Amino acid sequence: MIDDIVCTFLGTCARDFEALEKADCRGRFDKDARRSSCLLIGDSLLVDCGTHVLDSLAIAGADISKITDIFVTHFHDDHFNPEHAERIAEGKTSPVRLWCRFDAEVPPLRGVEVMRMHEGVKYPVFPTLNAISVYANHDETSFPNHFLFEVNGKKLFYGTDGAWMTERACVCLRGADVDVFITDATCGDYAGDSRATGHNSIPMIRLLLPSLRANGIISDKTRVMLTHIAPSLHKPHDETVKLLRPEGLIVAYDGMRFTL
Ligand SMILES: [Zn+2]
Numbered sequence: 001m002i003d004d005i006v007c008t009f010l011g012t013c014a015r016d017f018e019a020l021e022k023a024d025c026r027g028r029f030d031k032d033a034r035r036s037s038c039l040l041i042g043d044s045l046l047v048d049c050g051t052h053v054l055d056s057l058a059i060a061g062a063d064i065s066k067i068t069d070i071f072v073t074h075f076h077d078d079h080f081n082p083e084h085a086e087r088i089a090e091g092k093t094s095p096v097r098l099w100c101r102f103d104a105e106v107p108p109l110r111g112v113e114v115m116r117m118h119e120g121v122k123y124p125v126f127p128t129l130n131a132i133s134v135y136a137n138h139d140e141t142s143f144p145n146h147f148l149f150e151v152n153g154k155k156l157f158y159g160t161d162g163a164w165m166t167e168r169a170c171v172c173l174r175g176a177d178v179d180v181f182i183t184d185a186t187c188g189d190y191a192g193d194s195r196a197t198g199h200n201s202i203p204m205i206r207l208l209l210p211s212l213r214a215n216g217i218i219s220d221k222t223r224v225m226l227t228h229i230a231p232s233l234h235k236p237h238d239e240t241v242k243l244l245r246p247e248g249l250i251v252a253y254d255g256m257r258f259t260l
């Protein structure tokens with residue numbers, strides 16, 4: 001039997017760190033003072049390495065020496081920090097692989113090998129893990145893309161930052177029937193936010209999910225998780241959970257673990 005893979009949200013915040021700056025969260029996670037969005041899959045694969053990744057790895061008790069691969073959703077500083085990528089690569093016998101969109105402009109990085117991904121192509125990362133990149137509707141100058149990971153036959157979609165899903169991404173993902181669907185939920189449960197052209201709001205997610213079902217991207221088995229949450233645009237975490245749990249939406253928080 002193949003063991004379940006444990007995934008850890010190391011951060012779940014949009015670029016809205018005021019709550020974190022006001023609170024004293026040194027050495028601990030706080031559901032209402034979120035750190036920069038980042039996910040650790042197993043102990044070797046990191047999705048994004050932005051503003052707070054080193055703190056978050058330390059708080060989660062993760063072993064940096066085990067990280068072999070970093071997937072970069074895009075090059076905004078809350079998702080990618082070059083010094084942090086180099087710090088993760090430090091002292092390793094082989095380079096850390098940095099996976100990104102094929103057209104991304106990546107600065108020279110010590111100890112890092114850049115792996116460029118074409119949209120919709122399946123890349124073998126480990127013998128038991130493949131990854132596919134699909135482009136995202138977000139600031140195009142940041143080379144945004146989302147990832148579908150296939151791990152031991154299970155599927156995990158990680159989609160932040162971005163609003164909705166592009167037509168082409170939808171075609172690439174059609175029929176994927178993912179086990180876990182993680183999506184951008186920057187804006188709260190209201191309409192009219194100007195940022196909702198490059199980020200989702202809760203009403204947008206409500207409209208999007210039935211269309212994803214119709215395309216076979218998600219199904220009844222799928223766990224839908226929300227991340228990249230701006231504390232200033234949402235109710236406190238516990239209230240948001242109460243609001244969205246009846247709709248089957250899981251509100252991620254820093255330090256939250258799930259198995260795949
Ligand atoms: Zn962001």
Ligand SMILES: [Zn+2]
Pocket residue numbers: 074076138139142161
């Ligand atoms: Zn961004």
